[in-house]
Amino acid sequence: MYLAVQSTVVLVAGFHPHHSVLGIVWTAVTAVAMFCLAAAKAATGAALDNPVLRAEGRVTLVDGVLASAVLVGLVLNAALCWWWADPAAGYVLVYYGAREARGAFAR
Helix, strand or coil: CHHHHHHHHHHHHCCCCCCCHHHHHHHHHHHHHHHHHHHHHHHHHHHCCCHHHHHHHHHHHHHHHHHHHHHHHHHHHHHHCCCCHHHHHHHHHHHHHHHHHHHHHHC
């Protein structure tokens, strides 16, 4: 909920966030690490015929996709001055979180 409110406040106020090269690099490293971990977990889960580890690999893959969404927002803000891209990336995270929560409660 906080992320949705914060993204909305930033967009409505027209706040132009500054970029951080360190933040962009950290997020890029995080995304790459998540994709590598996802592949390793999936491969190990398949080799061990472990459905839990295979599922964990899929969850980690989603973590990589979410980190990539944040990275795209940060890079668009830094490279093209698209100040709205960072809070828009926040909405991607909110959407995914809401979808997962709805799915968890429907089970």
